[in-house]
Amino acid sequence: xNFELTKEQKKWAEQASDFTNQYIIPDAHxxxxxxxxPDTIFSLLGKLGYLGALIPSKYGGxxxxxxxxxxxxxxxxxxxxxxxxxxTVQTMVGLAIVxxxxxxxxxYWLPLLASGEVLGSFALTEPELGSDAAKHQTTATxxxxxxLLNGVKTYITFGTKADLFLIFASVDNKSTAFLxxxxxxxxxxxxxxxxxxxxxxxxxxxxxxxxxxxxxxxxARPGFGFSHVGNIALNNGxxxxxxxxxxILRACLDSAMAYAHKREQFGKQLKEHQLIxxxxxxxxxxxxxxxxxxxxxxxxxxxxxxxxxxAISTAKYFASTAALRAASDAVQIxxxxxxxxxxxxxxxxxxxxxxxxxEGSTQIxxxxxxxxxxKEYLKKRQNIEV
Amino acid sequence: xxxxxxxxxxxxxxTFILAYLSLEDxxxxxxxxxxGLVNSAFAMQLVTFLESEFAITFQNDDLEIKxxxxxxxxxxxxxxxxxxx
Numbered sequence: 001x002n003f004e005l006t007k008e009q010k011k012w013a014e015q016a017s018d019f020t021n022q023y024i025i026p027d028a029h030x031x032x033x034x035x036x037x038p039d040t041i042f043s044l045l046g047k048l049g050y051l052g053a054l055i056p057s058k059y060g061g062x063x064x065x066x067x068x069x070x071x072x073x074x075x076x077x078x079x080x081x082x083x084x085x086x087x088t089v090q091t092m093v094g095l096a097i098v099x100x101x102x103x104x105x106x107x108y109w110l111p112l113l114a115s116g117e118v119l120g121s122f123a124l125t126e127p128e129l130g131s132d133a134a135k136h137q138t139t140a141t142x143x144x145x146x147x148l149l150n151g152v153k154t155y156i157t158f159g160t161k162a163d164l165f166l167i168f169a170s171v172d173n174k175s176t177a178f179l180x181x182x183x184x185x186x187x188x189x190x191x192x193x194x195x196x197x198x199x200x201x202x203x204x205x206x207x208x209x210x211x212x213x214x215x216x217x218x219x220a221r222p223g224f225g226f227s228h229v230g231n232i233a234l235n236n237g238x239x240x241x242x243x244x245x246x247x248i249l250r251a252c253l254d255s256a257m258a259y260a261h262k263r264e265q266f267g268k269q270l271k272e273h274q275l276i277x278x279x280x281x282x283x284x285x286x287x288x289x290x291x292x293x294x295x296x297x298x299x300x301x302x303x304x305x306x307x308x309x310x311a312i313s314t315a316k317y318f319a320s321t322a323a324l325r326a327a328s329d330a331v332q333i334x335x336x337x338x339x340x341x342x343x344x345x346x347x348x349x350x351x352x353x354x355x356x357x358x359e360g361s362t363q364i365x366x367x368x369x370x371x372x373x374x375k376e377y378l379k380k381r382q383n384i385e386v
Numbered sequence: 387x388x389x390x391x392x393x394x395x396x397x398x399x400x401t402f403i404l405a406y407l408s409l410e411d412x413x414x415x416x417x418x419x420x421x422g423l424v425n426s427a428f429a430m431q432l433v434t435f436l437e438s439e440f441a442i443t444f445q446n447d448d449l450e451i452k453x454x455x456x457x458x459x460x461x462x463x464x465x466x467x468x469x470x471x
Binding site for chain 2: 100101102134219220221223224226227228230231232235303304305306308309310368371372375376
């Protein structure tokens with residue numbers, strides 16, 4: 001595979017880098033402390049088209065290729081994982097509608113999502129439902145032209161800011177997906193604060209009590225909600241998280257290298273000490289490896305190759321675990337200075353841990369990787385003597 | 387583009403499915419749902435494979451279990467989609 005970036009891809013990366021340096025990095029610390037991103041940032045992201053990056057141009061989206069979108073996520077993730085999470089959930093909702101929405105739903109919602117006039121949020125997790133994601137306890141009961149939603153969704157990223165939710169509920173014990181506007185009657189949205197990481201991601205708990213949803217807001221038929229609607233969204237979500245982790249890796253490497261260059265102990269710069277060099281070397285290697293895995297997965301996704309799904313899980317698994325190691329080592333290199341609330345590396349450390357959990361935990365990715373790719377290796381090596 | 391025969395299509399589908407099964411062979415009527423093969427992890431892979439391999443696009447109305455039930459059902463669906471587009 002040729003991973004040399006095209007001019008277009010380099011352009012997107014450079015633009016996103018400038019945006020991150022100018023608008024995100026200076027204030028990301030405050031957003032984390034205040035658990036809030038200002039609305040002006042959402043407007044800027046919308047004006048630049050980032051919120052509709054993968055939406056087809058006929059609906060007002062940028063129709064970016066997947067590699068360009070990945071590079072965008074790397075740069076935004078380098079500055080702030082909470083901000084990058086907005087790109088994740090917005091795109092998840094948009095892609096689900098592009099693929100499985102009726103023409104009416106596409107015509108109505110996609111231009112609004114593309115411009116950022118509507119913010120979307122993906123609502124799968126429930127208080128009793130995390131990794132076992134297909135067994136929704138939220139129900140949708142048919143009543144004439146509507147379905148009545150009952151249940152609770154929790155830890156919903158940008159739930160307090162979203163105008164539109166992609167909700168998964170059970171219709172006659174079959175997983176089903178619905179688009180639910182935030183102003184739907186009998187929907188209560190409560191803020192969740194004090195999380196370990198991604199503190200500015202505006203998490204929410206959603207409570208539905210007989211919320212009426214018109215049947216035309218159903219995406220795909222009952223029985224295909226999680227398997228098809230959910231999975232197309234989660235697949236893309238995982239890839240954006242993986243790229244965001246590449247951004248975290250780079251940010252940790254930059255911070256640790258700068259500090260190790262400046263700080264002296266025992267008569268020499270930290271970067272001259274071998275055990276510090278070991279940690280920096282690991283960061284360099286893991287950054288490069290994570291980026292290559294993301295490029296491979298994005299390249300396969302661009303070609304609509306089914307092997308992209310296993311590749312995406314591999315990228316997410318590696319990049320998120322590597323980001324946590326890098327952030328931990330960056331804090332270690334900075335020592336007590338890295339533990340202060342004002343240090344960026346401690347924010348990366350907390351955010352990196354969240355990356356191991358969201359869009360399918362590390363353990364779920366490991367299971368997926370094995371289930372989707374191991375048999376290919378087993379069949380090729382059956383005749384090898386051990 | 388070369389037109390594939392029904393036999394070619396079934397062969398390609400079977401090759402793909404067997405890559406993920408611990409079986410040497412399955413019949414064209416092997417029930418993929420009853421055996422739990424078409425679980426959520428495999429579902430999107432199957433859709434992606436069928437779309438790219440046979441130049442068809444699945445849409446909302448195409449999501450019916452009967453279109454994915456067996457190799458024969460999938461083949462019939464592909465031929466239908468190819469004739470419609």
